[in-house]
Amino acid sequence: MPGRLTSFVYGAALIAALGAGLALYGTGSTGGNGNTRAEPCAGSEATRARLAPLARGEVAAMQVLDAAKPAPALSFKDAQGAEVSLADLRGRTLLVNLWATWCAPCKAEMPALDRLQGALGGADFAVVAINVDTRNLDKPLAWLKENGIARLAYYADPGGRVLPAIQRDTGSTGLPTTLLIDPKGCEIGVMKGPAEWSSGDAERLIRAALGPAS
Known part of the structure; x- marks a missing residue:
């Protein structure tokens, strides 16, 4: 016992x-x-909720995520050839756009992206257009100059790392592909295909991402 x-x-x-x-x-x-x-992107829920009803008209194809998530870790080069990471640009709302000179829809939307940068770009927002050409590397910058694209900072990924990373993250198989990322580095929306980025619909969407008073 x-x-x-x-x-x-x-x-x-x-x-x-x-x-x-x-x-x-x-x-x-x-x-x-x-x-x-807290989840790393829990604080992005209010922004995500503001965006959902504004994905319409010229930006109806914007897929507002069901839950924000950390943006993929991307590295690319600036106009001087220096390495830049997406994390280096944190602190502003970013519209990260992948484009190529062999992509006709990409080139068609570049003037609108340039106008959007001119209208809203600054301390709180930037269009980050990343060229993904891996050959004829002087061609993208020359094309931008020839077509009067002057407000966008030039970024490129000649090593071909960014496109597959974005494809894995979004499931997108084509170009252009565009991510909307908040100042904390959280991805809140994805656009698969082109859009009229200088339209009133697009500006309202970006202003909502910037905050309720923007």
């Missing part, structure tokens, strides 16, 4: 210890101070 009692006491103590361990570590949702850990 004493042996059975000892076994029972030991078993009860083990169960209690396991329960305490699960309470502390089982869910992985609390920190050392007992506070619930």
Whole structure:
């Protein structure tokens, strides 16, 4: 009987210890101070909610995500050939557009993207147009100059890393593809295909992304 009692006491103590361990570590949702850990993009929900009813008209193809998520880690080059990452540009709302000189719809929407940058670009917003040509690398910049695209900063990915990363992230198989990213680096929307980015519909969408008073 004493042996059975000892076994029972030991078993009860083990169960209690396991329960305490699960309470502390089982869910992985609390920190050392007992506070619930927020999802990295939980604070982007209000922005996402503002955008959903504005994906219409000229920007009806904008897919506002069901839940914001961290934008993919992208690295590319600026006009001087210096390495730039998407994280380096954090702090502003970004419209990240992938384009190529061999893509007719891409070239058709570039003037509108340039006008959008002229209208809303600044400390709070930027169009980040990344060229994904991997051959004839002087052609994209020359094409922009020939067509009067002067407000957009020039970014390029001659190494061919950005396009497959975006394809994996969005499931898009063509160009142009455009991501809408908030100042925290959270992806809140995806456009697969071209849009009239200088339209009133597009401006209202971007202003909503910037904030309720924009």
